[in-house]
Amino acid sequence: MVKIIDICQETNLSSDDVRLILSDIREDWENTQTVTDAEADLIRQSARAALSEGSTEITPVADMPLDKQNSLINNASQVLGQQLIFGIEQRVEMALAVDKLTNQIILNNRLINQQDLAAQMAIQDESVKAEFMQAINTLQRLVNTPSEVPKNSDIKDFSEAVNRVEQSIELGKKPRR
Numbered sequence: 566m567v568k569i570i571d572i573c574q575e576t577n578l579s580s581d582d583v584r585l586i587l588s589d590i591r592e593d594w595e596n597t598q599t600v601t602d603a604e605a606d607l608i609r610q611s612a613r614a615a616l617s618e619g620s621t622e623i624t625p626v627a628d629m630p631l632d633k634q635n636s637l638i639n640n641a642s643q644v645l646g647q648q649l650i651f652g653i654e655q656r657v658e659m660a661l662a663v664d665k666l667t668n669q670i671i672l673n674n675r676l677i678n679q680q681d682l683a684a685q686m687a688i689q690d691e692s693v694k695a696e697f698m699q700a701i702n703t704l705q706r707l708v709n710t711p712s713e714v715p716k717n718s719d720i721k722d723f724s725e726a727v728n729r730v731e732q733s734i735e736l737g738k739k740p741r742r
Contacts, residue, residue: 567605569598576612582644583608589636603629604637611641614649622650631657 569583576583586608587594600608603626610623623638625631638651 566599567602569600572600572605572608576609578608578612578644585644586611586637586640589640590633601628603627603634607634607637608641611638611645611649615641615645615647625651 569580572578572583573580578586583600584594584597587597587600587604590604591597606626607623607629614623625634635651635657638649642649
């Protein structure tokens with residue numbers, strides 16, 4: 566943090582002027598005694614640009630949103646009575662265009678992913694349908710195929726074996742074979 570009094574000494578601005586420059590970006594602009602390093606840098610650049618005979622372009626600073634930087638530069642222009650150029654305006658427009666392009670690419674990728682997913686789901690649906698049809702056909706074939714009915718002699722032999730087991734259980738004997 567930088568004290569407002571130090572900024573005033575460096576730039577020959579009054580503390581009221583510095584506070585007015587901060588008015589659109591800080592809620593405590595009327596009472597604050599300090600500014601951030603980024604705010605101090607922009608105020609210094611604005612004062613130098615207004616006093617210089619050469620370029621009045623002001624370069625952006627880190628750690629401060631661009632809209633706040635633009636507001637601070639506009640306020641400084643009004644307080645200092647000179648049109649100051651915020652050097653990042655063109656870069657901001659380019660950044661917005663890049664953001665717009667990036668968003669479009671993201672949307673296109675999302676659309677492609679959705680189409681790929683839909684195609685995969687359609688393939689999976691066809692696979693599931695094919696499995697169901699195969700199961701239905703197998704069941705139908707089993708229903709339509711006559712099963713082997715045991716021969717009368719096999720049934721008779723089976724009945725006799727059951728009777729022998731029942732008799733031996735009643736007598737406590739082992740069954741004969």
